[in-house]
Amino acid sequence: MTDAPLKLFNSLTRELETFTPVHPGEARVYTCGPTVYNYPHIGNMRAYVFADVLGRMLSHQGLKLTHIINITDVGHLTDDADEGEDKMEKMAAEKAQSIWDIAKHYTEAYWADVKALNIREPAKWSVATDYIDEMIEFAKGIADKHCYECETGLYFDTTTVEDYGRLARAVTEEGEGRIDTVEGKRNAADFAIWRKTPPGEKRQMEWDSPWGKGAPGWHLECSVMGEKLLGFPFDIHTGGIDHREIHHPNEIAQNQAFCGCGGLSEARNSGANIWMHNNFLVERSGKMSKSSGEFLRLQLLIDKGFHPLAYRMMCLQAHYRSELEFSWEVLEAALTRLKRMVMQAERLKDAEAQPQAEHPKFAGALAKFDEAMSDDLNTAIALTAMEDALATKKVDAGIKRAVIEYMDSVLGFGLFDLTREALRIRPKSASITEDEIEDALARRKAARAEKDFAASDAIRDELASKGVDVMDGDPLGWDWKLS
Ligand code: AMP
Ligand code: ZN
Numbered sequence: 285m286t287d288a289p290l291k292l293f294n295s296l297t298r299e300l301e302t303f304t305p306v307h308p309g310e311a312r313v314y315t316c317g318p319t320v321y322n323y324p325h326i327g328n329m330r331a332y333v334f335a336d337v338l339g340r341m342l343s344h345q346g347l348k349l350t351h352i353i354n355i356t357d358v359g360h361l362t363d364d365a366d367e368g369e370d371k372m373e374k375m376a377a378e379k380a381q382s383i384w385d386i387a388k389h390y391t392e393a394y395w396a397d398v399k400a401l402n403i404r405e406p407a408k409w410s411v412a413t414d415y416i417d418e419m420i421e422f423a424k425g426i427a428d429k430h431c432y433e434c435e436t437g438l439y440f441d442t443t444t445v446e447d448y449g450r451l452a453r454a455v456t457e458e459g460e461g462r463i464d465t466v467e468g469k470r471n472a473a474d475f476a477i478w479r480k481t482p483p484g485e486k487r488q489m490e491w492d493s494p495w496g497k498g499a500p501g502w503h504l505e506c507s508v509m510g511e512k513l514l515g516f517p518f519d520i521h522t523g524g525i526d527h528r529e530i531h532h533p534n535e536i537a538q539n540q541a542f543c544g545c546g547g548l549s550e551a552r553n554s555g556a557n558i559w560m561h562n563n564f565l566v567e568r569s570g571k572m573s574k575s576s577g578e579f580l581r582l583q584l585l586i587d588k589g590f591h592p593l594a595y596r597m598m599c600l601q602a603h604y605r606s607e608l609e610f611s612w613e614v615l616e617a618a619l620t621r622l623k624r625m626v627m628q629a630e631r632l633k634d635a636e637a638q639p640q641a642e643h644p645k646f647a648g649a650l651a652k653f654d655e656a657m658s659d660d661l662n663t664a665i666a667l668t669a670m671e672d673a674l675a676t677k678k679v680d681a682g683i684k685r686a687v688i689e690y691m692d693s694v695l696g697f698g699l700f701d702l703t704r705e706a707l708r709i710r711p712k713s714a715s716i717t718e719d720e721i722e723d724a725l726a727r728r729k730a731a732r733a734e735k736d737f738a739a740s741d742a743i744r745d746e747l748a749s750k751g752v753d754v755m756d757g758d759p760l761g762w763d764w765k766l767s
Pocket of ligand 2: 316
């Protein structure tokens with residue numbers, strides 16, 4: 285590794301900052317996790333691929349990483365600004381299932397995507413409903429000075445903390461104008477930290493509290509779990525860029541209240557030294573909306589025949605702060621790029637990595653890699669540095685393998701566990717199995733060896749009729765492709 289200091293873009297200051305751990309030798313990171321009322325779409329997964337790369341980079345700085353990702357199984361309303369219905373209650377009612385079953389099903393589906401994308405497990409998946417007592421205690425601690433009660437719940441008065449909304453840069457009329465007013469709310473931006481169950485109603489999830497039966501507000505959970513599991517201030521808080529507008533400003537206001545601290549010109553008063561946000565994955569035709577019938581889940585990509593790590597590649601080809609547009613063409617190009625890397629890595633499969641050895645031929649690629657990753661996680665450039673290293677010829681295979689293993693462990697593809705066969709496009713809807721294809725290709729090879737070109741062509745046509753393109757002499761060695 286070079287000594288380039290790790291610079292990260294802090295959304296709170298809107299500046300690149302050198303990362304300095306709060307606790308020497310450690311890195312404590314909190315990532316806002318999924319609301320488990322539905323399957324995550326691939327845009328959601330971009331947020332966790334980003335947090336994963338951040339975590340890997342911090343580990344590679346030699347820091348002891350404690351990463352927390354929460355699971356929101358209560359409190360998130362259909363509108364981030366505390367309006368509408370509870371997403372979990374709504375889905376449970378629609379599906380006529382218990383909330384607990386809904387949460388379990390979608391948490392497991394999310395974990396499957398996490399695994400498929402090589403996202404490392406955090407130190408803890410903290411589940412919101414496991415922290416209700418702590419949330420009530422936290423709310424009790426700030427209620428007197430910072431909250432007021434009205435008919436629908438306990439509200440946080442956003443005028444009681446300094447610099448409210450600085451993260452969003454939007455304490456503007458426009459920002460507040462988006463938020464519907466609730467009867468009894470003092471300021472448009474005020475938000476519920478405890479929502480009372482309306483009289484005569486029964487929620488599936490409700491708890492007793494000093495403010496009556498009800499459920500916590502969504503923002504409260506992240507403040508509480510962050511404080512309990514990492515302590516204020518911790519190092520880095522991450523989430524998607526939408527959270528910069530409402531969820532995180534509200535979390536920050538609660539944290540300031542809890543710590544009894546001042547304004548946000550001191551980043552640590554927000555509860556974390558650095559706030560990082562990934563930009564969105566966008567898709568023009570609206571398939572990313574969970575309400576569209578066939579929305580863009582990772583499983584849809586897999587069903588269409590793509591290896592899930594092609595999506596990881598697609599994410600890493602862009603800087604996390606850039607908007608990324610999804611298309612099947614870009615996904616296929618990302619797959620091909622990954623396949624090229626795997627083919628080059630395959631040549632090193634028998635080599636034993638020699639991590640201590642150095643080779644001048646890799647100095648350039650290593651420096652480029654480390655500088656790119658230290659420059660606010662520029663994975664787009666780091667990928668080209670790994671390609672440079674893979675293309676380096678006439679070097680000791682053990683040294684080359686060590687260099688690639690190092691870069692790969694930061695980018696997280698697991699190149700040496702992948703094979704070119706595993707990356708083949710194989711749609712679920714195919715009318716022919718791989719064994720049948722391989723069998724037909726073996727018969728075709730035998731026919732060609734006997735110069736029986738009529739038989740060979742017939743086999744090729746038969747395969748084509750089932751959607752199999754035979755790719756003789758393909759430089760990428762695909763051999764065949766299902767279309
Ligand atoms: P949610 O389950 O809605 O709370 O979202 C989970 C995570 O995905 C949050 O960090 C969101 O900010 C993030 N997110 C939501 N939509 C997108 C998107 N289209 N692209 C990238 N991240 C997103
Ligand atoms: Zn959160």
